[in-house]
Amino acid sequence: FKLGxxxxxxLTLSVxxxxxxxxxxxLPKATVSKLIKEMLPKDVRCANDARDLILxxxxxxxxxxxxxxxxxxxxxxxxxxxxEHVLKALKVLGFDDYIEDVTDVYERHKTESQEVPKRxxxxxxxxxxxxxxxxxxxALFARARSNFEQTQQQHPM
Amino acid sequence: xxxKYQTKFPCARxxxxxxxxEDVGKIALASPILISKSLELFMQELxxxxxxxTRRKRGKCVQASHLKECVATEKKFDFLSQIVxxxxxxxxxxxxxxxxxxxxxxxxxxxxxxxxxxxxxAGPSE
Numbered sequence: 001f002k003l004g005x006x007x008x009x010x011l012t013l014s015v016x017x018x019x020x021x022x023x024x025x026x027l028p029k030a031t032v033s034k035l036i037k038e039m040l041p042k043d044v045r046c047a048n049d050a051r052d053l054i055l056x057x058x059x060x061x062x063x064x065x066x067x068x069x070x071x072x073x074x075x076x077x078x079x080x081x082x083x084e085h086v087l088k089a090l091k092v093l094g095f096d097d098y099i100e101d102v103t104d105v106y107e108r109h110k111t112e113s114q115e116v117p118k119r120x121x122x123x124x125x126x127x128x129x130x131x132x133x134x135x136x137x138x139a140l141f142a143r144a145r146s147n148f149e150q151t152q153q154q155h156p157m
Numbered sequence: 158x159x160x161k162y163q164t165k166f167p168c169a170r171x172x173x174x175x176x177x178x179e180d181v182g183k184i185a186l187a188s189p190i191l192i193s194k195s196l197e198l199f200m201q202e203l204x205x206x207x208x209x210x211t212r213r214k215r216g217k218c219v220q221a222s223h224l225k226e227c228v229a230t231e232k233k234f235d236f237l238s239q240i241v242x243x244x245x246x247x248x249x250x251x252x253x254x255x256x257x258x259x260x261x262x263x264x265x266x267x268x269x270x271x272x273x274x275x276x277x278x279a280g281p282s283e
Contacts, residue, residue, distance in 0.1 A: 034164040046219040066175040080183040086191045094233040098198045105194040
């Protein structure tokens with residue numbers, strides 16, 4: 001059955017689209033493999049099928065916590081799954097022993113994200129006046145324009 | 158607090174996986190980060206307990222059957238039972254040419270014998 005160039009491209013893109021969608025629903029194999037290696041004792045290997053299963057278990061864990069956190073979120077009449085919902089979900093599902101470490105990560109994230117807004121005033125920090133900046137910009141444009149025109153003469157597009 | 162592991166889970170991917178559930182709406186920025194850490198702890202626990210079983214069986218390589226046994230032993234891993242249910246309980250040993258016994262042939266049990274000779278199957282018997 002003849003597809004023609006356009007049909008072939010469309011089919012290829014839709015197959016790639018499907019593959020990409022599937023890829024978005026799982027974790028990167030390389031990441032999980034590296035972690036398995038880091039977590040196992042140095043002298044213990046892991047069979048390939050066991051590795052694949054561990055990856056599936058990880059994805060399933062995400063679904064489990066996410067689904068429970070979403071329920072908790074709905075019960076509180078909230079629209080956004082908040083970190084507090086995730087922590088409650090861990091408790092409900094029997095993963096209380098994770099709560100301390102996960103809370104530490106949350107605290108660290110909160111302090112780190114407070115430092116960010118200071119950096120956004122980059123332009124004011126340079127100590128150069130707006131007029132001077134405009135002059136510098138015009139000079140840069142002029143230089144770029146002449147460079148471009150020179151290359152045009154040598155290699156017209 | 159130092160990073161225990163070099164490798165991290167991609168938070169953007171975690172968020173996509175969460176959103177594959179149609180019920181899930183908006184997700185706060187920090188939430189996938191917390192799930193990432195939880196996942197790391199979960200993976201560590203799963204691997205630790207499975208490796209214990211491997212060691213107990215004097216193996217040097219973690220097998221799918223060890224994982225299955227680990228899941229069966231822990232109540233908090235109940236949600237994984239469907240993932241491991243197709244794993245055979247006993248590890249299949251590689252066949253050597255010397256050993257001609259075909260272990261997968263149906264074993265003829267006297268108790269199950271309905272008296273029909275047709276049940277006594279061709280193939281090497283025990």
